[in-house]
Amino acid sequence: MTGAPMLQTLGLEKRFGGVHAIAGVDFALADGELRCLIGPNGAGKSTFFKMLTGQMQPSAGRIVFAGTDITRAPAHEIGRLGIGIKNQVPDVFDGLAVRENLWLAARRGNAIAATRQIVGELMARLQLADIAHRPVGELAHGQRQWVEIGMVLARQPKLVLLDEPSAGMSAEETNRTAALIREVNKTTTIIVVEHDMQFIRQIATKVTVFHQGQILVEDAFDRIMTNPTVRDVYLGRQASA
Amino acid sequence: MLHDGLSLGAAGERPGRLWWMGVAAAFVALMVLPSFLNIFQQINLSVVFILALLALSMSFLWGYAGILSFGQTAFFGLGGYAFAVLALNFGETTFSLLAAILLAMLFAALFGYFMIYGRISDIYLSVMTLVITLIFEKAIKSTSGEWYVIGKVRLNGQNGIPTVPSLRVPWHPVKELGVDGVFYLSAGLLVLVYVGLRLLLTTPFGRVLVGIRENTRRIELLGYDSRRYKLAAFIICGGIAALAGVLYGVWGNFVGPDMFGLKRAAEVIVWVIVGGKSTLAGPIAGTAIVQILKTRLGSESVGEWLPLILGVVLMLVVLVFRDGLLAGFGGAIVWIYRHIRGSAA
Amino acid sequence: MQDLASYLYLISYSFAIFVLISLGLAVIFGMMRVINLAQGEFLMLGAYVCVEATKAGLPLWLAIGIAGLAVGAFGIVVERLIIRFLYGRIIDTLLATWGLSLSLIGGVTILYGPQSVSVGADLGNFQLSEVYFPRYGLIVIAMALLLLAGTYGLWRFTRFGLVVRGTMQNAPMANAMGINTGLVYMLTFGFGSALTGLAGALLVPIVGASPQLGLSYIAKAFITVIAGGPLPLLGTTAASAIFSTIDGIVSYRASTVVSEVAVLLIAIVLLRLLPLGITGRLRRGL
Numbered sequence: 001m002t003g004a005p006m007l008q009t010l011g012l013e014k015r016f017g018g019v020h021a022i023a024g025v026d027f028a029l030a031d032g033e034l035r036c037l038i039g040p041n042g043a044g045k046s047t048f049f050k051m052l053t054g055q056m057q058p059s060a061g062r063i064v065f066a067g068t069d070i071t072r073a074p075a076h077e078i079g080r081l082g083i084g085i086k087n088q089v090p091d092v093f094d095g096l097a098v099r100e101n102l103w104l105a106a107r108r109g110n111a112i113a114a115t116r117q118i119v120g121e122l123m124a125r126l127q128l129a130d131i132a133h134r135p136v137g138e139l140a141h142g143q144r145q146w147v148e149i150g151m152v153l154a155r156q157p158k159l160v161l162l163d164e165p166s167a168g169m170s171a172e173e174t175n176r177t178a179a180l181i182r183e184v185n186k187t188t189t190i191i192v193v194e195h196d197m198q199f200i201r202q203i204a205t206k207v208t209v210f211h212q213g214q215i216l217v218e219d220a221f222d223r224i225m226t227n228p229t230v231r232d233v234y235l236g237r238q239a240s241a
Numbered sequence: 242m243l244h245d246g247l248s249l250g251a252a253g254e255r256p257g258r259l260w261w262m263g264v265a266a267a268f269v270a271l272m273v274l275p276s277f278l279n280i281f282q283q284i285n286l287s288v289v290f291i292l293a294l295l296a297l298s299m300s301f302l303w304g305y306a307g308i309l310s311f312g313q314t315a316f317f318g319l320g321g322y323a324f325a326v327l328a329l330n331f332g333e334t335t336f337s338l339l340a341a342i343l344l345a346m347l348f349a350a351l352f353g354y355f356m357i358y359g360r361i362s363d364i365y366l367s368v369m370t371l372v373i374t375l376i377f378e379k380a381i382k383s384t385s386g387e388w389y390v391i392g393k394v395r396l397n398g399q400n401g402i403p404t405v406p407s408l409r410v411p412w413h414p415v416k417e418l419g420v421d422g423v424f425y426l427s428a429g430l431l432v433l434v435y436v437g438l439r440l441l442l443t444t445p446f447g448r449v450l451v452g453i454r455e456n457t458r459r460i461e462l463l464g465y466d467s468r469r470y471k472l473a474a475f476i477i478c479g480g481i482a483a484l485a486g487v488l489y490g491v492w493g494n495f496v497g498p499d500m501f502g503l504k505r506a507a508e509v510i511v512w513v514i515v516g517g518k519s520t521l522a523g524p525i526a527g528t529a530i531v532q533i534l535k536t537r538l539g540s541e542s543v544g545e546w547l548p549l550i551l552g553v554v555l556m557l558v559v560l561v562f563r564d565g566l567l568a569g570f571g572g573a574i575v576w577i578y579r580h581i582r583g584s585a586a
Numbered sequence: 587m588q589d590l591a592s593y594l595y596l597i598s599y600s601f602a603i604f605v606l607i608s609l610g611l612a613v614i615f616g617m618m619r620v621i622n623l624a625q626g627e628f629l630m631l632g633a634y635v636c637v638e639a640t641k642a643g644l645p646l647w648l649a650i651g652i653a654g655l656a657v658g659a660f661g662i663v664v665e666r667l668i669i670r671f672l673y674g675r676i677i678d679t680l681l682a683t684w685g686l687s688l689s690l691i692g693g694v695t696i697l698y699g700p701q702s703v704s705v706g707a708d709l710g711n712f713q714l715s716e717v718y719f720p721r722y723g724l725i726v727i728a729m730a731l732l733l734l735a736g737t738y739g740l741w742r743f744t745r746f747g748l749v750v751r752g753t754m755q756n757a758p759m760a761n762a763m764g765i766n767t768g769l770v771y772m773l774t775f776g777f778g779s780a781l782t783g784l785a786g787a788l789l790v791p792i793v794g795a796s797p798q799l800g801l802s803y804i805a806k807a808f809i810t811v812i813a814g815g816p817l818p819l820l821g822t823t824a825a826s827a828i829f830s831t832i833d834g835i836v837s838y839r840a841s842t843v844v845s846e847v848a849v850l851l852i853a854i855v856l857l858r859l860l861p862l863g864i865t866g867r868l869r870r871g872l
Binding site for chain 2: 103
């Protein structure tokens with residue numbers, strides 16, 4: 001890690017009534033990293049993402065992105081600061097065509113000509129050109145995810161959050177997505193939440209394991225895979241204190 | 242599918258040559274029409290145009306910005322009353338027209354700001370719009386006393402203001418707009434607003450609005466502040482409703498509390514539902530259909546039955562026809578057609 | 587000193603009216619998240635039932651009770667025929683209930699004509715400082731408090747109330763535990779309707795029954811329930827308290843219409859500051 005982390009959370013907490021969805025998370029991400037977040041269901045990964053993008057307000061703690069405190073910032077401000085998220089359930093404009101979706105994403109902050117260019121490039125890169133005019137609501141799940149990824153990339157963000165990007169994809173689509181992520185990582189910092197271990201194997205370097213709202217362990221992928229505590233957690237046994 | 246041809250997919254794209262030709266043809270037809278109509282027909286048709294404007298103000302807000310406003314009648318009435326008060330006090334009609342619309346838009350800005358920037362839920366917003374128009378109606382109805390005067394104009398409570406002046410031609414102030422003048426004006430403005438809204442949809446602003454309606458969360462994540470866009474749409478539609486209100490006052494030389502009332506508000510919803518909110522032309526057609534039916538079915542005796550009929554229609558449409566009556570019938574026709582083809586094949 | 591007593595009466599009376607017209611809506615909207623735009627017409631129906639019952643010779647207090655039951659039964663019918671198909675479809679519920687509202691107003695106007703019909707409550711007046719207030723007003727205040735306490739008690743302390751609260755919180759879970767959630771919705775809607783019908787009947791000696799009765803009060807009822815926030819009983823009480831204080835003072839000094847507008851303005855500002863309503867941040871409680 002060189003210099004200050006790009007993203008940092010300090011003592012982040014989220015309570016829903018009596019439930020501690022996030023129970024004190026100190027997280028740091030370096031510029032240019034590709035980090036994977038794994039953990040059993042309910043470990044708090046999506047909640048964590050939602051707080052990073054302003055979709056949810058933390059109960060306690062701080063979030064600092066590129067030197068700015070974004071703990072209480074509203075979603076549209078965070079979007080402008082350069083964080084993009086592909087949500088677990090695709091958040092796209094179902095009633096609009098693929099091209100329209102990308103256009104709206106690219107338009108914010110760009111002139112008309114630049115917008116058109118960005119949309120064209122994205123459609124080529126993501127191979128969406130032949131479905132450009134189809135309403136996104138009619139597409140298969142995997143294609144919808146790509147449209148959403150495209151919308152995120154259209155913003156040319158500094159940090160991209162991907163919540164289960166390979167969900168519902170065929171093997172071939174999954175490979176393409178992994179390749180895409182690796183390619184995007186050359187210019188953008190990425191955090192990926194995933195369950196598919198084969199997928200993670202294709203992209204991962206450092207992995208953070210979430211459990212019961214906290215970070216259990218952070219390490220390189222290979223060591224995580226052989227870590228007995230991680231295995232216990234996934235199998236449901238109590239993580240040893 | 243019938244739906245695709247009329248549906249929103251086409252909204253963001255620039256209208257093609259065919260559309261422009263259609264609009265031009267409609268415009269010419271409307272301008273020529275008065276020579277074929279007698280006075281009463283012109284009067285009846287003029288009010289259809291005016292009310293269609295009101296319907297558009299509600300349907301655009303709902304179908305394209307995702308805001309269900311029961312209270313466009315609040316701006317309708319506000320526009321009409323403001324024009325009446327200003328024109329009767331100052332004698333100047335063009336200025337009064339513009340000022341009345343501006344006043345209504347200002348009010349829309351204030352109310353809209355408080356509601357939309359407060360981020361109250363969409364449902365609360367809808368209910369509050371209904372509340373506003375009901376309270377306006379009540380307030381105006383109670384102004385019967387002679388001390389309720391603005392300048393020299395008595396508000397007159399229940400009875401309304403019956404001396405609303407006709408519009409004077411701005412560049413020829415001696416000439417007033419007669420029946421045919423009102424016809425040309427309302428038809429012309431309807432076409433203008435229709436074209437304006439259609440073009441607005443092709444602008445980045447319009448496309449963001451549609452994005453907000455489709456998925457507000459995603460729009461916000463992309464960095465757009467949805468509140469600004471919603472407020473702008475609310476103000477624009479308030480202005481359109483106010484324009485309709487002024488025209489209404491000029492049309493009948495009368496403004497009254499029924500402009501704000503529940504019956505009028507209900508009619509707006511019915512027009513939009515009949516015509517469908519997915520298109521811009523739909524509500525215009527819906528207004529025309531319902532209004533023409535009304536005049537055909539006669540006045541007084543039916544008038545009494547009207548709320549009941551409207552109410553039942555509304556309930557039926559919601560429970561049975563989800564996309565509006567026109568689309569419902571269209572869909573039914575397509576379904577029948579397919580079935581016939583299927584059994585023949 | 588004399589003025590203070592008058593203010594106190596006026597505010598209490600206004601509070602009672604706010605509570606009465608809003609309580610049924612609070613149950614239906616607050617508990618069930620159903621926006622019933624016909625709630626005002628339930629008020630109106632209750633008033634007419636009361637009028638008819640007294641015309642048939644029944645004493646006023648009995649007529650009021652019958653009105654409550656009758657409108658409650660009507661509410662159950664409405665729930666079965668309309669509302670039940672629209673759970674979760676909020677916009678459609680808005681439109682359908684509005685259609686119902688129009689139909690009821692239209693139908694009643696055809697049957698009874700647009701003028702108002704009244705029944706007197708000859709209880710005489712009492713005096714506060716130099717002003718006379720009707721004794722019936724005290725009955726209204728008492729009834730409002732009674733209904734409020736009764737509803738709270740029902741919700742909080744009875745098994746029925748617990749079942750309802752559980753169903754509202756998590757219907758699939760309630761179903762899994764063997765609770766007939768359809769029945770629960772039906773009864774709750776009926777209960778909310780009955781409360782409003784009762785309120786309408788109570789209003790008859792004051793304003794009379796007319797087809798427009800619901801329209802006169804629905805705006806206030808919605809403002810109160812929305813400003814109250816997600817906890818229906820606590821929220822309605824709090825909002826009623828705030829609005830009635832303003833209303834009591836302003837209507838005494840100016841006029842009722844001015845106070846209506848004043849309450850609306852205060853509500854708008856309140857919603858701007860607390861967009862979720864007064865009880866928006868509270869987790870527990872009713």
